[in-house]
Every structure is written in C-alpha cells, then in structure tokens.
Amino acid sequence: MLKTANFSGDFWGGTAAMLVALPSAIAFGVTIYAVIGGQYSAYGALAGILGVAAVGIVAAMMGGADRLISAPSAPAAAVLSAFALQYVSQDFGPDLLFVMLMVVALLSGGFQVLFGLIGLGRLIKYMPFPVVSGYLTGVGLYIIAAQSPIFLGLPQGTHFWHSFQIINGWQWQSIAVGTVTIIVMLYADKMFRIIPAVITALFVGMAAYFLLGLVDPSLYQPNNPFVVGELGGSGGIDYLQMFTGRFEELFLLQWDDISLLLFPALTLAALLSIDTLKTCIVLDSMTHSYHNSNKELIAQGSGNIVSALIGGMPGSGTMGATMVNLSAGGNSRLSGVIEGVMAVGAFVALGSFIAWIPVSALAGILIVIGFRMIDRHSFKLLKTRQTALDFFIIASVAVTALTVSLIAASGVGLVLAIVLYIFQQIGASVVYRHIDGSEARSRIIRSREEETILVEKGGNFSVYELHGSLFFGTANQLYTMLQDDLQHKKYIIMDMKRVQTVDLTAAHILLQIKDILHERDGYLILCRLPHKLPTGDDLESYFNQVGLLKHLSPIKVFNDLDDAIEWAENKIIKEFSLGEKGENLLELHDFDLFKGRRDETLEEINGLVESRFVKKGDVIYSEGEGNGEIFLIRRGLVRVMLPTPGGKSIHLSTLGQNNFFGEFSFLEGVPHYTDTIAGSDTELYCITREAFDVFKKLHKKAAYGFMHALAAVLAERLRLTRSELVAEYDA
Template sequence: MRSIAIGTATVIVALLAPKLTKAIPGTILGVAAGVLVYFGLANTDASMMTLANNKLVLGSFASSGEGYISTVLARWTEIGELKLSQVAAIFGSALTLAALLSIDTLKTCVVIDQMTRTRHEPNRELFAQGLANITSSAIGGIPGAGTMGASMVNLSSGAQSRFSGIIEGLLVVLTALLLNAFIAWIPIATLAGILIVIGLRMIDTKPLNFLGSRATVFDFAVVVVVICFALTIGLIAASAAGVALSILLFLREQVGGSVVRHKTFVSQRSSTWYRPEAEMRIIAQKGDKAVIFELQGSLFFGTTYELYSVLEAEIQNRDYIILDLRRVQSVDITAAHMLNQVRDMLRDCGKPLLLSNVREHLPNGRNLLEFFKQTELIDESDAVRVFPTIESAIEWVEDRLIGDLSQHAGEEVPLNLQEMDLFQGRKDETIAALEARMLQKTIKAGDPIYMIGDQARELYLIRRGAVRIMASISGSRQLHHIATFGRGDFFGGLAFLDEHPRADNAIAYTDIDLFILSMDQFNQLAEEHKKLALLLITSISRTLAHRLRHADGERTLMHV
C-alpha cells in the first residue's frame, strides 16, 4: 500500500504540474512529490528511515574497489584470452542485442519525430549508436540505445534542440557523483510512477480510427498483433510480426490496385501542340490504331496477370502499343517475362512494342534499361523500340500514320498569298499590297529560321515545306519538339504580337519557301490599308486561339 500511495502521488503531480507551471519540469515535481510522501509515511515506520535492506528506495550506488584504469585493462586482458568457440557462443547474443537496441532507437526516433515535427536519418542514427557502443565497451561501459523513457522525459522537460541530450547525459553523471546521497532515498515507486506517466503520454489513440472503415481494419489488426507479441514474446518477435504483416498488406494493396493509370489513343493525345491541318485530320482518322498505356506502381508477380489481360485484348485490334513507364517504381523478373511474351505476340503480327521513359535510375536503385537488356526484352531487333519520352513515342507513331511527308516536299508547288487560308476571298489589289511588303526567302533543310532569344519581330508564312518548333519544357536545357507547321501555315506569331524575344527555335524540316512580314512593314501597311491590317491581326489571333485551345485540351487530358 505504501508503494501504491507513493506512486499515485508521483503520477498525479507529474500529470498536473505542467498545467500549473512551466518553470519546473513536471517530472522533477513528480519525483519531489514521491520523495515527500515517502518521508511522510516514514514518520509512522522507523524502518523506512534506513537504507540498509530497504527495498522501497534505490539505495546507495555500488562501486568497485579497483581503480578505473585497472578495470579497463582487466577487461582488455579478458578479451584477449577469448577463444574462437567463446566468440561464436556470444555472437548470437550480440546480434540479438544489436537488433533490440536498433529497434528501440528507431522506435524512439519515430515517436520524437511525430512530436517535434522533425525527420531523423536512420542510417546516421544507427551508425552513431554503433560507434558509441564500441567506444563505450572499449573503456569499460555497457551498450545502450536511444530509449523512449529518457527521451520523453527530456522532451517533456522543455528540450528544444539535440544538445539537450548531451546536457542530459552530463547532468546524469554530475548527479550520480555529487548527489548520490539524495538519489539513494528516491523511492522505486516514484520511478515506476514516472514511467507510467511517460507511458500514458506515449499512448496513441489514432489507430482506433482504423476501426471506422472496413478498408483499414487490417491495419488495426497489425497494431494489435504487434502489441500482443511485444507483451507475450518479445520486442524482436513483435517487430518481425509487424514487418511480415505490413508486407502482406502492401501486397494486398498492390494486387488490388491497377497498374494501368490511364489509357488513351494517339487520336486523343498528340505528340506536339500543333501539326498541319491535313496531318491532324489523318491522325484523327487513324489514331485509334495506336493505344497508349500509362503504367504506375510496381510491376511484379501480383500485378502481371492483370496487365497481361489488358494488353492481350489490344494486340489484335491495334497496330501500335505504347507503354509509358514514367510512374513505374519497380519491375521484377515475372513482369519482364510477361513483357517478353507480349513482344513476341506483337512480333508475330508484324507490330512493334513501344516503351517510353525507361529510366536508368528507379527509386529502388535499379537500372530499368539495363534490366530489360539482361532479360532480353530489348535486343538488337526492332521488335521493341525505346523512346526517352512519351511525346517522342507518339511522334514516331504519328509519322507512320500520316506517312513520310518529307519525301514529297520537293514536289510541292509554292503557294501564293491568295491560296493561303488567311487570305482567301481577299481582293487582288489587297493581296498585291500585302505581298509588296513581304520578303520571300528559301531556307535549306536543317538550317535555323530563328533561335531562342532573337529580338526580330517577324511573321513567317510557309509557301512550301515544313518547319519544326523546338523549345525547352519546365526549364530543362534539352529542347523538345513541340510543333510542326507545313504548307499554308504561319508561325512566329507570338513574338510578332507581344514584342518579347523568341522562346523557341524554328528549324527547317525540309527545304522551305517563306513569306516574311516584319513589324515595320506591317506598321507601314496599317497606315495605308487599315482594314487589311485589322483582318490580318484578327486572322492571326483566331488561329493562335485555336492552337491554344488545342493545347489546353491536351493538357487537360494529361491530368485526367
């Protein structure tokens, strides 16, 4: 009953003290309350006033009669006399102790992270702990870990930084050396009460919320199993059970989820935000011959059957199958064999398998491109084609759907202004006035028309040939093909209108004939033919709006 009274007083004061004052940590006040209650009870029992054989208090610290140096040297001598059989005998115990201390440290770090909104580095913590334990054992100490009790006391006492742990350790040494006489009278029930308070503060009731949904009942079961194992068997068994059940839950989620994030057709998603109208019509008509699968998550034995079933249904109906792997986190050997099977089925039909975003650095550290080569999914044949981006894969398919137009560029007849959509129906004298203000120029395939940063405000109208627009995406230094313009189209309209430097490169895809209208010439035209200038600006703005609407549609589709 005396121990219960002392422990109860300690718990009550330690819990209520932080609500009354912040100047003195509640733990210190709880210990003081336990000591006061002990001496109050000692007034009725004289045996409580002696330390000898008193099981209610800690008692005096034991000490060795040998010197510290002698003790350390004796330990090193004993280590040198160890036999190999003895080392093997204690290896299992050492491994068990290392595992226990590591688990205790990481568990403490996780709880402290939640309370302080910080993030620990597991490798750094365990490396430091191992180095400290080796050093401690070498100079006569015993191994230890980052324990929850001391950490919680430190945190609840107002600790603000990592230096508080160092200060706590130094204070423990000073207290043990200078206040041994006082510590000897601290009741064991008081320490038990402090541990109860720490335990109460560590209780997390949030897992109870898992019972509110059928989807998370198994998560709550993991918590219950870990607690039962910890209480009945041990901490290592509890950790092993928790890890095993977590793996099963992960596999259940992976198998239950879909690895196909999105399915689209080339007719719905183009490689660039604009192509010539004739090409767009062909792509719209034939685009359903090419299907795009954006994959996600882990491709492993649990998801292989689902993915194979999806792809098998498309092999007979599509000419091209694109698999985008940008969101794939890992691939195992079973999934690689399944892709080999899909490749072989497509090859028998004379069709290629197209892969995009085959990364060389997955989150698990594996080189996916090298892995596919090792499993012979990717070989010297053209059965599997690999593209750096999904856009480049789509562009490759589009070029085959519309045919190789570049070989016909030399046969094209240069358009006159009145034959272009922008000026159809205009009077001959109006067209003549406009053409008089324009420069005609021929550029060879591969030559630049303008480059990023150019200041010239010029509008380009294509009489013959095709031009590709290359620009960086998301601040990348690498240029990507974002648009293709052909006979009868115009480009360079944004810089012509907003006075900003060029944000892209225009490269002649084929030999190209151009009409070029500079802003100076346009201003002179506007003074003489105001209606013509207005019609030109209106037509340019309408076409740019149409292209922007198409680009917005593409962007919306990408986020579905």
C-alpha cells in the same frame, strides 16, 4: 569541438535534463537487474546512473546533435529485462547473466556504430510507422506488466497474471506509495509546471514512504525489500568485485554463447537507433536545425559501448530530457556533457539518498511512462477500411511483444509491413491515365485530309501513362488491362515518366506485349524513360540489359510523348491514305490565308515575299532573332520549340504544309520568342512586317482580309491549346 559561447544556458539545460533523466534511468536499471534477484536492485540503480553519465558524455563528445540529451531509455529496459527473464527461467547464474547483459549492450553499441559507418542512419528513420507504434505500444504494455507485481509488493520474478491470483501476498505499504506516485506523476505537470513531473513524483513518493514508516517502523530498516538499498559498502554491493567479475566471466563465454546474443543485440541497436533518430527529427522541427543521422548513430553507439564496459545501461536520445534541456536554455552539445557530469556528481553526493528510494515509487513512475508509450490514437485507424490493416500491424506487434518476446515482435512487424506494402501496390493501378488514339493528338498541325483519317482510324493506337512500381505484383495487372487493346490496336504507347521501379517480371511482360503486337505488324512504343530512377538506375540501360530493346526489334523509344504520338499518327496516315503522293510545292494562291484574293492582289503580294529553302535539322531562327516576319510553309515540316532557363526546350507544335509561324513577331514587330527547326527539307515564303505595311497602305481591304484570316487561325490554335490544358489538368 564543443561550443562554450552559451555556457550558462547549456549548464542549466544540462542540469535540468539530468534531474529528469536520472530518476527514470534508476527505475530502468532496477527493472532489469531486479529480474535476476531482488538483492540486485541496487546494482540496477547504479547501472542506470552510470548509463546517464557514460552515454550522455560520450555521445555528446563524439558529435551528437546539438541540444540532444542521451540517457538510458524504455526500449533498452524492456528488451534487456525480457532477455534477463528468459535466461533466469533457464537457471542461468547471476554472474553469467551480468556478463551476458554487458555483451548484449556492447554488441548493440557496435552495431549502431556499424549502422552509421555504412550509412543506414538515413534508412532506419524510415522504419514503417505502424511497426514503431506497435513496438512502442508493446514496450509500454510490457513495462506495465513487469512493474505491476513490484507495485503490489510481490517478490521479484512474480508473473503479471499470477500476481492477481495471490492477493493475500499484496503489500499495502507498496500499493499506497505506488498509488501516490502515479497520481502525482499524472497531475504534477498541471500543478508544478517549473519542476519536471518525474522529480515531483519521486520526492512525493519518498515522502509518502517515510510517513507510512510512522505506522510501520520496519520501513525504516536499511536495505528492506521496499527500497533500492545501498549502492556500495558493507550493506550493499561490492561494485569493484562486480566490475572485475564480469570481465573474468567474459573469457568463459564460448562462440556459441555469443552467437545467441547477436539477434537480441541487433534488435536493441535498431530500437535505440529509431528512438534516437525520432527524437532528432522532433528536435530539428523545433529548432529549424538538421542532424546528421549517420554521425548521430556513431556517437550513440560509442556512448553505449563505453557504458557497457563500465557496467552501465545502454541508452538513446530521449525526448523528455531533451525537451527540458531545450526549454531551460541548452543550445549545444555541451549541455549533454554537463548532463552526464552532473549525473556522476549526483551519484557521489546522493548515494545514501538513492538507497532509500522506494521501489514501488519507481514502479509507479514506470507504469505511467509505459501507459504514455501506448499509442491510444491507433484505435481511430479502425474507423476506415484503408487504415484498418495498419491497426492490425500495430496490434500484432504489440501482442507478439507481450506473448512471445520483444525480439520476435520486431521481426513480425517488419514482415507484416512488407506484406501490407505489397498488397497496397498490387491493389493500386499502375495506369495513371489511358487515352484512346481517337482522342489523343500530337502537336503537329495536320491537313484536313489527314485529320479525317485520324478521326476515323485513330483508334488503332492507345496511350498508357504509367506510374508507380512495375514489379511482379503489378506487371500482370498491367497485362490484364491491355488485353482488349492487344487484340485490336496496332500501336501501344507507354509513357513511363512517372514510373519509379521496374523488375525483371515487368520487363518480361513488356517483352510479351511487344511480341503480341509484332504478330499483327504492330509496335510497342516507349517514351520518356527515366534516366535516373529513385534507385539510381537508368531505365533505358536496364531494358537493353534484359533484351527488350534489341536491334531491329518492333519497339520504338522516344524522349517525348508528343513525338511518340506523332510517329503513330504518321504510320496510320500512311497506311490509310488514298495513295502514295508527295507534297506539291504550294504557290501563294494555294494558302488558306489568301483564299478569295484577286489575281492582281496576289500578284502584288507575290512581289513582297521572299522564298527560302532550309535543310532538315537546320535552325530557321532562334529566340531573340528577327524583327517582325512571318513564314508560310510551302512544303515540309517545322518544329516550334520554347527554350527554358535550364537549357532544355519544350516542344510546342509541329507545323506542316499550308501553315505559318512567327506570327507574334510579325504582329508586334519584335524578335521571336521561340526556336524553329526544319523537321524535313522545307521551302518557305517569308513576309516582313515592313513590306506588309507598305502593301497595307495601297490595299487596305486585302490587308484587312489577311489579318482576319490570320486571327481566325490563331483563335483555332488557342482553342486547341485550351483543350489540351484542360485535359492535362483533369488528369
């Protein structure tokens, strides 16, 4: 439903937008239909006006973005004029060309509606920038080339290069009017900021034309070659006959004829969609709003269908008219409707005025528009090697648009962009970070004997943190990087947290890696497999489907990198330890915290402690429980977890025999801030702060020694944590 709360702003915004859109639309229409024959320029002007009205009104009524102004645009003019020129050269008659242009416009509108219905709106706006830039540059150059003969006053259909070989055919009247128009178009914004430059340039061009009529009276003759000519009546075009004639010819088209029009229509639909969505994105950034891409395409396609049916040009959301609408107070879709209605009013009221618009003035306006479409900043891309290929794409698309066709240019651009992307992916390393096992450590606190083994034998495993896309272009790169480790390591850990995509080739390479490790009794260890890739796939499910994670396969999967490193460490410790031995149950005097204490003191401390047994997987305490107690591990493993607001937990450390936990609660006399879970059947000593305070009063020196030993261990843990954080930051 249209909003009317800001009718005044929408009225003036829509009116101002019409004044900008209408002259450009007339110029675009003349560009297309003048290719068929100079006598059809007036019909082109009419097609432009009808396009402003139909596309503007229907797109807004169908739910287009607020403040967006839709009208015939440069991409439509370039594609359709190239299309018309192609079939004129094949001696197609005017009547058949009219109906072919209508069908192309009709199909393009249908394709846009289809794009919106199947959700392509959000994909089209991600068209590679070099392709869009190159195409718009090609369109700009094409417009300049097409308008140059008109600017020089040469007959319709004269080729750009040929126009410079027939200098004796140049018309000074046309050159003079076009030159004045171009100068005004370039500098009007600086001189008359209130009036849009295209309006100023058009009126000054007409004024120059009538002043030249004082020197050459033939310019005052109606329907002379230098003006658009009458839009209807005895001296002009019978619009009713043209309208009905197109539908009569439509039934004569065969399916083979229509199939030839599908690709031009698809190209036109894509370009108009890109042009619209690009304008919507700019509009969103300026108004802090958000457009619905798919809904916008349905609205634009509907407008183009109606425009084609009534003989108008197709169009898109246009930047210039939209910005004028915004600055003049337009605030809703009503401004788009008003723009279309005012275009109809202008046609009815100013039909005779439009007939006297000089075609060279329109050519001058379009030459400036074409020049502004050229991406001149793209030459800066040549300064660096990284962006030189992007410039190559832009240049290739532009050259193809000029030398072959605008339709072929879009295909060339997309193919080159895909090839460039593949080369960039192949050139980029898929290994985010590589850590040798001699440097990697899990969070488990090891005994000195175990640490010694890991220092000497930790090189038996490696950690590879992967990122990006694992596909046919990068899978062999990964395999090559692993070649040395596959000859010497038994355990390869691959952290896949940052992986975006994996294809079948990459999965096959992982199978090869797994088999090579298996031959040496080794394992491939995968961790942090994304359960929702950007494609929506679950990576673990995909690996199951391709047979990588078979039952009893020499491959391990962990949810956490630390768990994977801990598993590899345990395998190495077990392999290189001096013999199979179980853990002895520690007594108080065996703990490092009580080393050097006298037997009498230990006996008194022993009366303070409480023995506990916890089964594997049971919770020892949760966050918020307890009120000042420290636990000593006599035997077993304890995992310390930090709860997060999202309901997940962060693994802080795993503690083994001769370690302690709960120290902060003990020191501060407050509840615990972590969760602790038994990693195996575990036996503990528990000392409460209350009991320790009683002991401290009787044995100050022993209590001091205990606190000093506790502080030393905490300092060492803090040092290790700092090293881990620095390593993570440097990565």
